[in-house]
Amino acid sequence: MRLLLGLLVLWASSSHAEVCVTDDLSRQVCLPKAAERIIVLSPGIAEQTFAAGAGSKLVAAVSFSDYPEAAKKLPRIGGYNRFDLEAIVALKPDLLIAWSEGNPAEQLAQLDALGLNIYYSEPFEFDDIASTIVRIGALAGTGEHALAVANHFLSGIQDLRARFEDAPPVQVFQQIWKNPLMTVNDQHLIAKVTRLCGGQNIFGDLNQLSPRIDLEAVISANPEAIVAGGMGEDSPEWLDDWRRFDGITAVQRNNLFFIPPSTLQRPTPRLLEGATLLCDYLETARERR
Template sequence: MRRFFACWLLALGPLTVAQAAISVTDDTRQTVTLPAPAHRIVSLAPHVTELLFAAGAGPYIVGVSEFSDYPPAAKRIPTIGSALSLDLERIIQLKPDLIVGWNKGNPAPQLAQLEQLGIPVYKSEPYSLEAIPRSIESLAHLAGTEVTGQAAASAFRTRLKQLRETYEHRRPVTVFYQIWRAPLMTLNGTHMVSSVLRHCGGENIFAELPQLAPTVSVEAVVKANPEAIIASSGEQEDLFALWRRFPAMKAVARGNLVTIDGALLNRSGPRILDGMENLCRKLDEVRSKQR
């Protein structure tokens, strides 16, 4: 009997280890596997930091990129450089058991170097509103905080559904979404901000352009004659001085020069729904000014 029990324990050991392994698929469709929940996590982008906190993994974050300013607790975590220029030596010194990177925002060679060192790297790039709660669930699974993550993901989906049902079937409003002034830049229809616009009943006048963040001409905007022009309040100086030179444009004539909080709407994190609700309400104000 003792011999049988010993053999059973030996057989059970490898099985238990295998069951303890944690695997998820990241936003690049790559599998990330950990031997145990991650308790030393480095975040390489502000939106990633917000996703990790929403997932309940905040206490396990040991390093963040610059501008990770939400929630307030994130400001107290050591920084590892900017998203565009990572301090690899500093990251290695933190001895992370998981790195959550920004697929299109972090330098690909630096992410590859971290992977070559044997550090698991989850690459984040939510391309849709639906991908955000999935990201929260995946990160919670990697950190062993599934209960918190599932609750946050469920709350996100419920609120998103409510906002869609409230706003997306209202009268369409044509919009120019300005992300930069010199050169004049916007976003195309595949960007998440355009998805938010659609759910608010907005129509991006440059949705069909192939580039994600195309440069456009003043003449093209004037010709499209949008009903509203939207810009981020994060910029300095007068955001709309250029457009006031064209008083016949609908957006100018009707006073529909709209500012939004870029930190809410431009980050692919859970607070995007706060930005969405604010934007939807502002487009309702635009509708009320129709002449």
């Protein structure tokens, strides 16, 4: 994978005129030159773009684009699920980076009809995150920086894989929302992090990517560890609700673990931070047996 990323950057940087990459919808996105005015349409994409070394080229972002600190200062063009089309057009972007599963399809179609260049992002694997960083870097003319960030991310993921590939499994419940109670299936990136750490997702076989579940299903599944985010980066109050269910193994052993949601729920290089924390937590669960 690293070799492929290196070849992509070398190819992109060798061209001083047109820059072309293939996005996550298998569409070829070509620019006459590296982008100078970029608008990002999800908080995660804002973070990816900064990681690719192209933060200085951002002219706007959607609400809740909060990392790094500079992202908070960008002009807003609405939320990820509804944006201000007139504001976008007025900013004269030479590149929009869209979230294919989360942005409103009808608004993206309108922007496409106006002739704006749109790159669609939807990483589902660790390699996809690295590749996204590199492709954004190629489009923005920051390929060398992007390659270094991507390779560092992949190296960290590989280190965790080697460390925990033979670890005894831990049955895990991943809570991504409180009301309604929601989790992830095994196709979700969060579940892939769980597997990386030697965890087994108790709801991995469900059909939906982020299914709603009921309390009784969690109690019946009896997870050994419960991992949750919250409404903020330092708000583990969701876990407090589980303490009254002392029949659950995770509660009996105090295996109730909080991970800041932006480090696990966004497909960015900071996923390595969330993955490292999750792996350490599951190792703690093993030690408490």
